[in-house]
Amino acid sequence: MSLILGIESTCDETAAAVVADGFDVRSNVVASQVELHAKYRGVVPEIASRAHIENILPVLREALNRAACGLADIDAIAVAHRPGLIGSLLIGVTAAKTLAWSLSRPLIGVDHVHAHLYSVMLERNEIPAMPAIGLVCSGGHTALYHVNGWHDVQLIGSTIDDAVGEAYDKVAAILGLGYPGGPVIDELARDGEPKAIRFPRSMLDRTSLDFSFSGLKTAVLYHVRGVPGRDTAPPPPPDQQQLHDIAASFQAACIEVILAKLRRAIDQHQGRSVIVGGGVSANRGLREALATFDLPVFLPPLRYCTDNAAMSAGLAHVHLAQGLTSGLDLDAITYSQFRDA
Numbered sequence: 001m002s003l004i005l006g007i008e009s010t011c012d013e014t015a016a017a018v019v020a021d022g023f024d025v026r027s028n029v030v031a032s033q034v035e036l037h038a039k040y041r042g043v044v045p046e047i048a049s050r051a052h053i054e055n056i057l058p059v060l061r062e063a064l065n066r067a068a069c070g071l072a073d074i075d076a077i078a079v080a081h082r083p084g085l086i087g088s089l090l091i092g093v094t095a096a097k098t099l100a101w102s103l104s105r106p107l108i109g110v111d112h113v114h115a116h117l118y119s120v121m122l123e124r125n126e127i128p129a130m131p132a133i134g135l136v137c138s139g140g141h142t143a144l145y146h147v148n149g150w151h152d153v154q155l156i157g158s159t160i161d162d163a164v165g166e167a168y169d170k171v172a173a174i175l176g177l178g179y180p181g182g183p184v185i186d187e188l189a190r191d192g193e194p195k196a197i198r199f200p201r202s203m204l205d206r207t208s209l210d211f212s213f214s215g216l217k218t219a220v221l222y223h224v225r226g227v228p229g230r231d232t233a234p235p236p237p238p239d240q241q242q243l244h245d246i247a248a249s250f251q252a253a254c255i256e257v258i259l260a261k262l263r264r265a266i267d268q269h270q271g272r273s274v275i276v277g278g279g280v281s282a283n284r285g286l287r288e289a290l291a292t293f294d295l296p297v298f299l300p301p302l303r304y305c306t307d308n309a310a311m312s313a314g315l316a317h318v319h320l321a322q323g324l325t326s327g328l329d330l331d332a333i334t335y336s337q338f339r340d341a
Contacts (some may be wrong), residue, residue: 001020
């Protein structure tokens with residue numbers, strides 16, 4: 001049995017988990033920073049890194065306690081070292097290096113985005129048919145991958161502007177709904193008419209697998225507040241039913257684009273299954289739409305959709321089995337470095 005301690009600190013969640021054999025989650029502890037960042041309607045990097053410093057040791061202790069094991073029982077230390085916010089990443093990477101060195105255990109650096117794809121394996125250990133088309137959709141990422149195996153993951157499409165989760169947050173801010181925006185818009189959409197407003201669907205060109213949500217966000221802004229420069233009075237604030245309809249129409253536009261790009265990717269890359277991870281994979285509307293696919297669709301349990309350490313510890317088991325470990329010179333790699341690589 002392989003028992004791996006995982007650490008996650010790429011953005012604003014401080015997390016630790018103990019996972020056995022790549023899928024058996026013994027513990028999964030997450031310290032959320034949502035309340036710290038809510039008034040700013042987004043993550044403030046400096047605040048996030050300070051909170052990680054405060055949270056990292058208590059979270060590690062709690063993960064070990066819940067798993068009923070000690071550090072001596074751990075076979076390897078895993079950490080998500082890319083991509084992310086540099087200040088946040090450094091807390092987790094430093095903690096992982098320190099533990100690996102002091103315990104003389106292997107250190108395994110894990111790609112955070114690839115770990116979101118792997119999250120579909122947690123608690124079931126059912127390998128999707130390969131090649132698979134992977135979709136990671138969250139506040140920081142909207143990207144498509146050709147997955148030939150957990151060690152062969154190739155980027156085939158990404159957002160050219162806003163990530164879909166970021167668009168949800170910005171639309172929620174426009175509507176005065178608070179932060180984070182995804183869950184509240186998804187809930188409002190339940191009682192709205194998705195065809196009430198025909199918001200734009202940006203498909204780019206006929207074969208593109210890239211995404212663009214900036215124009216959709218702007219269309220919502222103009223619908224709610226009016227178009228700048230027009231010699232007309234701005235519309236009145238939306239009433240409750242109009243809020244439901246705006247949320248439903250916005251969500252319908254997002255989902256239609258995502259499904260269209262998935263189908264394009266399946267056709268272009270002969271996908272045999274679909275893997276979806278990231279915070280937006282918890283979206284009710286998206287899950288219902290994915291249920292209509294002809295191919296098998298793999299989604300993580302809801303508790304593993306948002307950032308967590310179990311997915312990194314699970315993927316690290318695959319790396320360890322292949323002898324792929326990291327040195328103590330493991331780098332923390334930011335979003336910009338990741339995109340330029």
